[in-house]
Amino acid sequence: MARIYQVPSHARLWLTLAIIAASLPQFQDGPWWQALLLLVVLGWRALLDHQRLAQPGRLVRLGLLLATVGATFYSYGRLHGPEAGSALITSLFALKYLELVGKRDAYVLIVLGYFVCATILLFHRGPLAALYVLGCLTLLTASLAGINYSDTHARRRQHLTVAAAMLLQALPLALVLFVLVPRVAPLWNMQLDSGQARTGMSDSMSPGQVSRLTESSELAFRVQFDGSPPPPEQRYWRGLTYSYFDGGTWRQARPPGWGDTDTLYNGRGPQPPWYRDLRAAARGPAWEYRVIMEPSQQRWLYALAVPFTNLDGQGLARDLRLVADNPVSGSYSYRVRSVPAAAEGVTLNGPERRLMLDLPARGNQRARDLAASWRQRYPDDDDLVRVALRYFREQPFHYTLEPPRLAGDTVDGFLFNTRRGFCEHYASGFTFLMRAAGIPARVVAGYQGGERNGDYLQIRQYDAHAWSEVWLNGRWQRVDPTAAVAPERIELGLRGLVEQRADSGGDAVTGALGRLPVLFRLRQWMDYVDFNWQKWVLGYRQEDQRALIERLLGAFTPTRVALALVGAVLLVCAALAVVILARRRDDPARPLEREFGRLRRGLARRGLDVSACHSAAALEAAVGRRWPGSAARAGHWRRYFEYLAYRRDGDPPRAELHQLGRRRRALLSGLNAGADRA
Amino acid sequence: MQALDKALAQVGRVVLGKPEQLKLALACMLAGGHLLIEDLPGMGKTTLAHALARVFRLDYRRVQFTSDMLPADILGVSVFDPDSGAFNLREGPVFSQLLLADEINRATPKTQGALLEAMEERQVTLDGLTRPLPEPFFVVATQNPVTQAGTFVLPESQLDRFLMRISLGYPAPEVEMELLAGGDPRDTVRGLKPVIEPSGLIKLVAHVGKVRATRDLLDYVQRLLEATRADDRLVAGLSPRAGLGLLRAARAWALIHDRDYVLPEDVQAVWPSVAEHRLQPREGGSVAAMTQSLLQTVPVVRG
Numbered sequence: 001m002a003r004i005y006q007v008p009s010h011a012r013l014w015l016t017l018a019i020i021a022a023s024l025p026q027f028q029d030g031p032w033w034q035a036l037l038l039l040v041v042l043g044w045r046a047l048l049d050h051q052r053l054a055q056p057g058r059l060v061r062l063g064l065l066l067a068t069v070g071a072t073f074y075s076y077g078r079l080h081g082p083e084a085g086s087a088l089i090t091s092l093f094a095l096k097y098l099e100l101v102g103k104r105d106a107y108v109l110i111v112l113g114y115f116v117c118a119t120i121l122l123f124h125r126g127p128l129a130a131l132y133v134l135g136c137l138t139l140l141t142a143s144l145a146g147i148n149y150s151d152t153h154a155r156r157r158q159h160l161t162v163a164a165a166m167l168l169q170a171l172p173l174a175l176v177l178f179v180l181v182p183r184v185a186p187l188w189n190m191q192l193d194s195g196q197a198r199t200g201m202s203d204s205m206s207p208g209q210v211s212r213l214t215e216s217s218e219l220a221f222r223v224q225f226d227g228s229p230p231p232p233e234q235r236y237w238r239g240l241t242y243s244y245f246d247g248g249t250w251r252q253a254r255p256p257g258w259g260d261t262d263t264l265y266n267g268r269g270p271q272p273p274w275y276r277d278l279r280a281a282a283r284g285p286a287w288e289y290r291v292i293m294e295p296s297q298q299r300w301l302y303a304l305a306v307p308f309t310n311l312d313g314q315g316l317a318r319d320l321r322l323v324a325d326n327p328v329s330g331s332y333s334y335r336v337r338s339v340p341a342a343a344e345g346v347t348l349n350g351p352e353r354r355l356m357l358d359l360p361a362r363g364n365q366r367a368r369d370l371a372a373s374w375r376q377r378y379p380d381d382d383d384l385v386r387v388a389l390r391y392f393r394e395q396p397f398h399y400t401l402e403p404p405r406l407a408g409d410t411v412d413g414f415l416f417n418t419r420r421g422f423c424e425h426y427a428s429g430f431t432f433l434m435r436a437a438g439i440p441a442r443v444v445a446g447y448q449g450g451e452r453n454g455d456y457l458q459i460r461q462y463d464a465h466a467w468s469e470v471w472l473n474g475r476w477q478r479v480d481p482t483a484a485v486a487p488e489r490i491e492l493g494l495r496g497l498v499e500q501r502a503d504s505g506g507d508a509v510t511g512a513l514g515r516l517p518v519l520f521r522l523r524q525w526m527d528y529v530d531f532n533w534q535k536w537v538l539g540y541r542q543e544d545q546r547a548l549i550e551r552l553l554g555a556f557t558p559t560r561v562a563l564a565l566v567g568a569v570l571l572v573c574a575a576l577a578v579v580i581l582a583r584r585r586d587d588p589a590r591p592l593e594r595e596f597g598r599l600r601r602g603l604a605r606r607g608l609d610v611s612a613c614h615s616a617a618a619l620e621a622a623v624g625r626r627w628p629g630s631a632a633r634a635g636h637w638r639r640y641f642e643y644l645a646y647r648r649d650g651d652p653p654r655a656e657l658h659q660l661g662r663r664r665r666a667l668l669s670g671l672n673a674g675a676d677r678a
Numbered sequence: 679m680q681a682l683d684k685a686l687a688q689v690g691r692v693v694l695g696k697p698e699q700l701k702l703a704l705a706c707m708l709a710g711g712h713l714l715i716e717d718l719p720g721m722g723k724t725t726l727a728h729a730l731a732r733v734f735r736l737d738y739r740r741v742q743f744t745s746d747m748l749p750a751d752i753l754g755v756s757v758f759d760p761d762s763g764a765f766n767l768r769e770g771p772v773f774s775q776l777l778l779a780d781e782i783n784r785a786t787p788k789t790q791g792a793l794l795e796a797m798e799e800r801q802v803t804l805d806g807l808t809r810p811l812p813e814p815f816f817v818v819a820t821q822n823p824v825t826q827a828g829t830f831v832l833p834e835s836q837l838d839r840f841l842m843r844i845s846l847g848y849p850a851p852e853v854e855m856e857l858l859a860g861g862d863p864r865d866t867v868r869g870l871k872p873v874i875e876p877s878g879l880i881k882l883v884a885h886v887g888k889v890r891a892t893r894d895l896l897d898y899v900q901r902l903l904e905a906t907r908a909d910d911r912l913v914a915g916l917s918p919r920a921g922l923g924l925l926r927a928a929r930a931w932a933l934i935h936d937r938d939y940v941l942p943e944d945v946q947a948v949w950p951s952v953a954e955h956r957l958q959p960r961e962g963g964s965v966a967a968m969t970q971s972l973l974q975t976v977p978v979v980r981g
Contacts (some may be wrong), residue, residue, distance in 0.1 A: 590980070593894075596979040615941065615942040616942075644889075645894040645979075646890070646894060648939050649892050649893060
């Protein structure tokens with residue numbers, strides 16, 4: 001029988017912790033039975049190690065394997081794909097622990113662990129996740145170090161320091177590889193379907209159906225302006241427009257018979273006329289900025305009106321918004337140049353005008369009557385819009401996040417009965433009134449405002465907003481009825497508004513959070529780290545790499561990149577070697593010698609030079625002469641040093657060295673205190 | 679150790695004002711080594727040897743070395759016994775437990791050599807017959823400083839046989855007053871009471887070997903030895919035998935101080951008396967200063 005090399009028991013702790021740590025993230029989104037499986041395995045393992053249970057036999061192992069595979073299939077409906085695959089490998093990782101007998105199994109387990117760590121990064125990409133994975137890697141490497149130590153050197157903490165040192169040494173190499181190894185475009189596109197779904201925009205809006213708006217402080221996107229950003233009341237981030245109303249729900253729509261090219265231009269094919277007109281009108285002041293989106297799984301992008309991009313991966317729609325070619329599934333960023341004056345270049349042709357005036361044949365009669373009465377009195381569109389806004393301002397409308405539910409004619413119910421609602425209600429009611437009065441109008445959904453953090457703005461889900469646009473004087477003009485009712489919603493942002501209300505005893509959604517400045521600043525700081533992580537690490541793409549290499553090496557050729565790669569790796573290794581060798585030479589091999597040197601240096605800093613040729617007792621005497629008050633503490637140290645150095649053979653255990661270090665510090669700080677008194 | 683303290687106190691009654699030298703002499707005995715006392719005549723060398731013999735109740739003999747002395751005068755001779763028709767060995771003074779070899783440098787090298795061989799081997803071979811010397815066996819040799827006329831300088835190889843060399847020196851004024859005021863030291867020596875039996879001394883000598891010397895300490899000793907070899911002011915460095923002797927002396931010193939482990943101070947305390955007589959300066963200068971300077975350059979703790 002082949003000899004089995006036992007895994008030393010002292011290596012087990014790190015291995016067990018590594019398995020738990022590497023499996024934990026999987027439990028966040030995975031099915032419940034995975035956690036149970038790990039608990040069972042850990043329990044079994046503990047009993048097995050104390051010889052209360054036998055190693056599972058072949059049949060049991062086969063059964064567990066089949067059950068795991070079956071459960072995975074049951075939970076995910078398949079065994080392939082990122083989610084099911086990583087769930088399966090994590091479970092098998094746990095099961096493998098049950099099989100552990102010799103060192104060979106431990107190696108397999110640890111290598112598998114490294115792979116499981118890599119799968120964590122499929123679903124979590126923030127800086128915290130990276131740190132967490134680094135921690136898992138440290139644990140795994142510590143167990144790897146542990147099984148290679150013989151039993152006589154069973155110091156667990158030493159394994160961890162060895163692992164940490166190795167990883168630290170590997171970091172510069174990893175950095176070089178990250179920067180220089182050619183970044184090929186992914187060979188396959190992974191569709192990650194779980195864990196990324198966000199609350200946010202939807203392609204329809206049904207005011208009245210929602211009785212309570214769930215406010216999420218999750219990040220929607222960030223914007224970095226080239227100059228200073230526009231003032232808050234001008235930050236209307238347009239995402240999508242709703243042009244069709246069926247009496248209850250507003251939806252996106254385009255005139256019947258229109259195709260994609262009539263409404264969207266993404267840089268492919270010849271420029272359609274409307275796009276040319278827009279470009280021609282794009283003159284005058286502009287905002288230039290970069291938007292960094294969080295994954296939304298949707299194609300809508302957000303920008304100020306009228307946004308122009310380089311059309312690389314996104315297109316401009318005829319209703320003046322940006323649309324991505326693919327749903328935003330990862331972190332995604334794009335540069336925008338917004339030219340407000342370009343709105344002049346928009347035309348409204350017949351089919352479009354009909355769509356923007358379209359209302360259901362029946363329903364909401366009181367609203368229609370109101371609009372008709374206004375029309376009679378005010379033939380001018382401008383006057384009519386002003387009157388409608390005044391109506392919202394003067395009638396007892398009330399802005400609330402918890403409006404009563406509406407049934408039947410939702411517009412009438414809101415405008416004449418409840419008069420309580422949030423942006424969607426106002427935008428919907430206002431747009432309905434405009435259309436009923438014969439003015440083309442649409443609802444725009446997006447975000448409004450944004451919090452400033454350092455040199456960029458963060459726009460969160462609670463900044464989501466809806467407003468109206470009406471066709472006035474030959475161009476689309478933004479009208480925000482919510483601003484008429486609750487101007488502070490626009491000026492302060494929702495968070496500010498809610499805080500204000502919370503102070504006066506209203507509903508508190510984020511008020512408590514906002515009133516803890518430390519927490520707020522911490523969150524801002526975390527976001528800042530996250531922003532830079534997104535920008536520099538996740539956002540480091542092929543083009544960035546190319547630009548960087550061209551700047552560094554002059555040209556982007558395979559030979560140069562290869563040479564730079566080899567050169568940089570050699571350089572890092574050489575630097576590491578120099579550091580390690582220098583430290584080895586400087587560092588006396590023995591901890592006690594180090595300790596003696598520390599005390600001598602400490603005394604020298606306080607003005608007492610003690611020759612290295614003095615024994616501990618001579619050192620004590622010298623301290624006693626100089627600082628009689630510290631003689632006792634010096635004796636303390638001397639006795640313990642002599643005890644460790646001369647009364648026992650072998651290097652003293654760590655705890656005793658710590659004890660000696662404490663006495664040294666007590667002695668040295670005592671000298672300080674004495675000097676202060678003097 | 680109480681008994682050792684008492685022994686020191688007893689000897690201190692006759693050799694006044696020299697506690698360090700007494701301790702060194704005691705350490706030398708405990709380390710099982712032989713002692714060389716280098717001094718002008720009349721400094722109390724003989725008194726010291728005699729006192730040591732008294733407190734350990736050792737069989738004590740004294741030989742005054744002269745230039746006409748022969749090896750047989752020390753080792754003994756075979757004498758023909760006409761009655762039995764056989765040669766009988768008449769034991770010389772070396773067959774004692776403590777031999778005081780007074781003014782050893784007055785004897786010819788041949789005679790010195792005979793004694794020193796016996797010291798090293800702890801046995802005497804006469805007419806093909808090997809006879810062990812008694813146990814314990816200590817030699818306390820005295821020597822006039824080499825500047826004195828009419829002496830044969832001990833060769834280095836012979837000096838190496840002595841574990842330690844000490845010198846007593848003139849007494850301090852107040853000690854001398856006390857000395858003058860007191861009676862005849864020889865009477866006082868006779869009045870000393872034994873403190874430790876020879877068997878106890880043998881046990882103590884055995885115990886010295888068990889005093890702990892850790893790696894840190896051995897490291898220090900080794901670096902001291904190394905330093906003598908690297909020092910170009912000296913003709914040659916200390917031998918490994920000298921190193922073993924140094925460690926043994928330091929152990930004995932530790933035992934006298936009631937410790938079962940050696941500290942660097944122990945090594946430093948015995949260092950001059952162990953090293954000085956073994957080293958020769960290349961071109962004049964004081965060996966004492968050189969050995970002392972080595973203590974000032976070799977770190978006690980590496981690093």
